[in-house]
Amino acid sequence: MSKTMRRLNSRIPRRRVLLDTNIWNYFALHSAAKALRTAAELGGVSVVVAPSTLYEALRVSSTEERAAIAKLITDPSWTRLMPEAYYESQELMAEVRRCHPEWLAKKGNRQFTQMLRHD
Numbered sequence: 001m002s003k004t005m006r007r008l009n010s011r012i013p014r015r016r017v018l019l020d021t022n023i024w025n026y027f028a029l030h031s032a033a034k035a036l037r038t039a040a041e042l043g044g045v046s047v048v049v050a051p052s053t054l055y056e057a058l059r060v061s062s063t064e065e066r067a068a069i070a071k072l073i074t075d076p077s078w079t080r081l082m083p084e085a086y087y088e089s090q091e092l093m094a095e096v097r098r099c100h101p102e103w104l105a106k107k108g109n110r111q112f113t114q115m116l117r118h119d
Contacts, residue, residue: 014046016079021056028069037077048079082117 017040027036040047054073060066096103 014044016048017045018048018050019053021053024053024057024073025060025065025069028072029065031068033072033075036072037075040077046079047077048081049073050081051083086117 027033036047054070057069057073058066060069
């Protein structure tokens with residue numbers, strides 16, 4: 001890819017792809033992690049993983065299959081989404097800010113919150 005194309009591509013937001021658990025199972029059981037990674041790079045997409053996908057995959061009864069799927073889903077190449085509870089709490093906080101800003105602490109200690117967010 002030329003320098004110009006790379007520069008243009010860096011300005012375009014990447015599409016995000018959220019795969020179903022069945023798709024993760026297929027790729028894991030066929031040892032196709034490299035193929036998935038390559039396809040995502042060539043397609044200019046970011047593969048995102050929801051925590052619930054991993055939880056569902058961990059219910060597979062076969063130890064070998066479960067380990068292969070978990071290894072693939074937790075690969076650092078993918079973008080990990082925050083848990084659904086995080087997004088729900090953000091909605092709640094937005095409403096509190098809008099309706100009752102007096103309920104919020106003036107100067108909160110965000111160190112612990114930031115540590116949890118970036119674990």
